[in-house]
Amino acid sequence: MSTGTNEKNGMREGREDLKCPECGSKEILRDPVRGELICSNCGLVITDHLVDMGPEWRAFTHEELEKRARVGAPSSFRFADKGLSTTISWSDRDAHGRKLSPSKRAQIYRLRRWNVRTMVKRSLTDGLIELNRIASQLSVSNELRETAALIYRKAVEKRLTRGYPVSAMAAAAIYLASRLHRIPRPLDEIVEHAKASRKDVSKCVRVLIRKLQQDFPRPTAKHFVPRFAAELNLSPYIQRLAIEILDRAEKAGITAGKDPSGLAAAALYVAGILGGERRTQRQIAEVAHVTEVTVRNRYKELTKKLNLKDIRNLLSSK
DNA sequence: CTTTAGACGAAGTATTA
């Protein structure tokens, strides 16, 4: 596919000099009317996103299907549905049921293709706008946004977004991107900011995983530790302690089938107590998006099956 | 009054036949 140049981890590190994300050209023109940036080389339209005002302008491609548009108003998404957003049926007959002449057929065919393309464009831009809205509220990094956008674009190209709420698909893309970056977030945390039900979002996640044929590493408890710890203002020492606990839990074989974020929560809870930076179960449960009950159960298991007395020594000896 | 602990059925998930 034509997106082949930028693979799974987004396109590049967040950089502020202007460069086309698609072809790398530095010749970026500014459309004074719309405020859009256009790559003069490949015609890519780069919009700053409309909803938030973070310092980053970020880059999403609405074009890569047709590689022209070097002059005049770039064929932006706005231009796409001018007056012709009707659907065109796929039958070979006209309104009276008569068969169409070959030349007519060819003409209609071209119309249909054009029509489909504009629809693709529309769902793309809608989705990317929504994606950016959610990402802003979650304050995720730009790299992650781009990865999410890439996932979303692939989904649209493969027609996977049909039948699902735009917001659900966008949320799912962010969720999966965060997994790719090994900075997973609990699904519920993302759902909170999406205009869709948890059910729909997880449905979209499944669809994407299945149809996109891409490896989305499963979150492990350890991946959650830094984020949770930061939100709880726990020191790096406590983090190391928690990770050590998780290592042992894994060796003890009590992690299988358990919710990773619940596990991370409990480990931090124990580590906090051991290290003298205690947080309540309530606090921890909140940032981990699990219930206190879950924190308790995991915590009980950890203290029961693990010998935790020597952990401090073990850690300081490292 | 807050935190912790435990019990119960409901609900969503993963595994197996």
Added chain:
DNA sequence: TAATAATTCGTCTAAAG
């Protein structure tokens, strides 16, 4: 596809601090 097992959730009760 349907049944089964394991897990988490929500809510309630109660003890401890």
